[in-house]
Amino acid sequence: MFQPIMDQILTIARDAWAFLAGLLIVVALLGGLYYVLQGTAGAAFGGSRMTSMAIIGAVGLVILVLFAFLFLPQVGEMLKSFQPKPPF
Amino acid sequence: MSEATSFLLTFLREAWIALAGAFLAFALLAGIAQILRVSSAGLIGANLWVWESVSALAAIILLGLFAYLGVPQIVGALGSALPNGGGCGPISELGTLASGLIGGLAALRMLKATFTSILSASLGGASTFANALTECGEALFGMILAGAAIPLAAFFLGTC
Numbered sequence: 628m629f630q631p632i633m634d635q636i637l638t639i640a641r642d643a644w645a646f647l648a649g650l651l652i653v654v655a656l657l658g659g660l661y662y663v664l665q666g667t668a669g670a671a672f673g674g675s676r677m678t679s680m681a682i683i684g685a686v687g688l689v690i691l692v693l694f695a696f697l698f699l700p701q702v703g704e705m706l707k708s709f710q711p712k713p714p715f
Numbered sequence: 716m717s718e719a720t721s722f723l724l725t726f727l728r729e730a731w732i733a734l735a736g737a738f739l740a741f742a743l744l745a746g747i748a749q750i751l752r753v754s755s756a757g758l759i760g761a762n763l764w765v766w767e768s769v770s771a772l773a774a775i776i777l778l779g780l781f782a783y784l785g786v787p788q789i790v791g792a793l794g795s796a797l798p799n800g801g802g803c804g805p806i807s808e809l810g811t812l813a814s815g816l817i818g819g820l821a822a823l824r825m826l827k828a829t830f831t832s833i834l835s836a837s838l839g840g841a842s843t844f845a846n847a848l849t850e851c852g853e854a855l856f857g858m859i860l861a862g863a864a865i866p867l868a869a870f871f872l873g874t875c
Contacts, residue, residue: 628726628729629729629730629732630733632733633733633736633737637736637737637740640737640740640741643744643837644743644744644747647747647748648747650751651747654755654758655754657758658755658757688754688757688758691753691754691757692754694750695746695747695751702743702776703739703742703743706739706742706779709780710735710736710783711735711783711784712732712787713727713732713819713822714788714791714794714822715724715727715728715794715815
């Protein structure tokens with residue numbers, strides 16, 4: 628009875644997932660560029676703190692993206708395996 | 716009466732399965748939305764926003780576990796504690812129908828509360844974890860009240 632509605636919702640959710648994943652990649656790339664610029668500028672005029680902050684930021688960004696693309700699907704699989712049958 | 720009970724419970728079961736599936740999809744969307752928020756907030760140096768998103772992410776995982784592991788256990792426990800109606804005749808059948816419907820509706824209401832929270836988080840809002848728990852508490856309280864009302868109604872109307 629609810630299957631056609633579910634199919635529609637899942638199609639929308641898949642599109643939204645693709646959109647958000649794409650947006651995350653764009654933001655991460657822009658962020659990476661920003662940190663590279665910050666690191667280079669810091670290195671150019673001897674701002675060691677600026678450079679190290681840029682390196683930490685870039686590493687954090689990579690970890691975040693990996694977290695989003697590796698951890699979230701695993702959480703989804705885990706929740707899928709927990710998906711309960713109607714308890715009534 | 717038993718046919719009506721079985722029809723209504725089948726309807727509620729299908730709604731449960733659909734809601735559980737949609738819950739999973741929106742939980743994942745909420746997760747990626749919060750991670751996007753963390754990364755963009757980190758880039759612009761908005762510390763508070765980062766912490767909000769991290770806590771929202773933790774709340775999403777907790778809500779998912781609560782909806783998938785906690786709600787069925789709670790409903791199962793309360794459903795088995797609900798009296799099936801005392802007495803005999805139509806009142807007994809009505810009691811069976813009522814206890815089945817109460818269990819089904821309470822289960823759906825709890826899942827709907829967690830789903831609403833997840834939906835809100837996937838749209839970038841607060842995950843309203845507290846609201847979901849409050850609504851679950853209301854549903855539980857309703858089940859307990861109904862559990863007390865069914866034998867009373869059977870006592871006054873259907874004893875034989």
